[in-house]
Amino acid sequence: MWTIILVAVAALATSGAAVWVLDLRSTHADVDDRLVLARQELRRLADEGVDPVSGLPLSDPTQVLQTYMAHSVLGSGEGQLGMVDGAVRLVSAEGVDLRPEADAELVARLTELAEADVSTITTVDTSAGRYRVLVVPLTDGTTTAALVRAVDLDAAEAGLWRTMRLYAAAALVTVALVAALAWLGIGRLLRPIWELRNATESIDERDLTTRVRVRGHDDLSALAAAVNRMLDRVQRAVGAQRELLDDVGHELRTPITVVRGHLELIDPEDPEDVRQTSALALDELDRMSTLVGNLLELARSSQSDFVTPEPTDVEALTGQVFDKARALGERRWRLEACATGTAMLDPARLTQAWLQLAANAVKYSEEDSRIWLGSAIRPGDVADAAIPGGGSTASGASGLVAAEGPELHVWVRDEGIGIAAADLERVRRRFARTAPAQRRAAGSGLGLSIVENIVGAHGGRLDIASEPGRGSTFTLRIPLRSPEQARPTQQKETSEPA
Structure with missing residues (x-):
């Protein structure tokens, strides 16, 4: 005042x-x-x-x-x-x-x-x-x-002196009115700041749910809304950190226990027992190394600077990923569609996510089965039916929502074991694997989490369409936000040989 x-x-x-x-x-x-x-x-x-x-x-x-x-x-x-x-x-x-x-x-x-x-x-x-x-x-x-x-x-x-005396009297009256109005209005004007201070002081690592009330549309209201958004980000970051620590403690405890138990029971006088225990310990350590690498990659994928978008030729990127994917396993690889144009994305990270989906398709399908890769420019609406494949579909956690502009769709479709409708959301969680997948092949259950973080960093989402026994289609949907960021020209279909 x-x-x-x-x-x-x-x-x-x-x-x-x-x-x-x-x-x-x-x-x-x-x-x-x-x-x-x-x-x-x-x-x-x-x-x-x-x-x-x-x-x-x-x-x-x-x-x-x-x-x-x-x-x-x-x-x-x-x-x-x-x-x-x-x-x-x-x-x-x-x-x-x-x-x-x-x-x-x-x-x-x-x-x-x-x-x-x-x-x-x-x-x-x-x-x-x-x-x-x-x-x-x-x-x-x-x-x-x-x-x-x-x-x-x-x-x-x-x-002039008479005028200045009148001015001085008017100034004193004005100052008195300003003081009165400031005294009356200071409480209402500063109430949002007091609430903001109280809210921030009540927040600690054990309780991140407190939020500031937003009143009106003035600058203080905008500040309160910005603080609430910041608290949302902090809460998500702390939650992800806790979840990661819980996952690390849970998943690493098992191989450590296995190795320790076998080392305690080893018979040093029996060469065969030493050989078997050594092989088992090395196998568990390899699994731990893979798990730690995946956890580090998952942690990095949550950072804001994980992706570095740049103008990328979609057609060239599709061809490069297809050539790399063919080396993942003996399958009948098919390039189903190839978009042409330029998109703002991180080609290295998108390649990583795309090849992870291709590796999963190889892991959960039979030899000599078919695996399709493709890319396309689609309108910004829910158009899953436009992508080859069928079965139950699961989008992001927020559900299927219309986008504001065109999207780049890249997908992998296989003829593998498929996923039951009840498990479509479960496979997105860290370390979560279905029973058929566990019987089929070993894995950490972190691959799809890394893929989702990569596509999320691009502002997109992962769609899954699958039917048990018939195969799955995994689609990365990345928005093309403006003509300057992406200028798609056309889409050319690649026919599958008979």
Whole structure:
């Protein structure tokens, strides 16, 4: 509140000072203009040398002064006198407010100025007051006369002082009103900040659920909403950290227990037992190494800088991934469709996710079965039926939602063991594997989690369509956000040989 009052006082003081300076300059300029006009009129009268009323000639400077002073009009706070040969000879008529001849200090100063050869406009300070004076000397070679016009500056500035006193009174009333309004409104204005402070102080690693109430649409409301979004991110990060620690503790405990148990029971005198135990320990350590590598990759995939998008030729990337996938196993590989155009994505990470899906297709399918890879540009709507394959479908956790623009779809379709509809969401979880998958091949259950993090970092999602015994289709849907980020041109279909 005090800050508001100080700002108001400073603003009013600055405005008052500006008004004072400007009006003071205007007042002094007006006084000087009147003195200059008086000098011009006297010079004109002296140059003409004729009385404007009687028409008689003016023979000497004294007559010029008498004629001018007789016909000039003095304003409030003005006075004049005439000096001849250094002495006061002419004064204003009765009724004039200012009598310069009554101030001895002023007369002494004017006597000095009257002896000069040029006219002078200057300020003279005496014990009686402050004056702005005009001294115009006239001479004909024998007589020297001088007109003195004086203006009382204190009287001229009296109106300005009255104005400033009124301004000061109005400023005091304004400051009082500002203080009252600040006192009444400070609570309502600062309430969101108090709530924000209380909310942040109540948050710790054990409770991240507190949120700030958002009221209205002002800047403080936007700040509260931003803090809530930040708390959401912190809560997700802490939850992911806890989940990762739980997973690591759970999954690594088993191989450690197995290795320890066999080492404790080993018979060092039996070479065969030593050989079998060594092979088992090495196998478990290899599994642990693979598991730790997957966990590290999963942790890195949750970081904001995990992907580095760049303009990528989708057609070339599709061909490269297809060539790499064919080396994963003896299958009948088919390139089902190939999109052409440029997309903003991280080609290395998308290749990693795509090949992970291809590796899963090899792992859970028979030799000589068919595996299809493809890419396509699709409209931003729910178009799973447009991708070859069928069966039950599972999208991201948020369900199937329409996108705002075109999407790049890349997929892997196989003729493997398939996934039951009840297990479609389960296979997305870390370390979660279905019973048929466990019987079919070994694995850590982290592959799909890494894939989902990669596609999520691109702003997309993973769709799964599967039917037990007939195969599965895994589709990565990546939005093409703008023409500058992706300029798809066309899509060409690749026919499958008979």
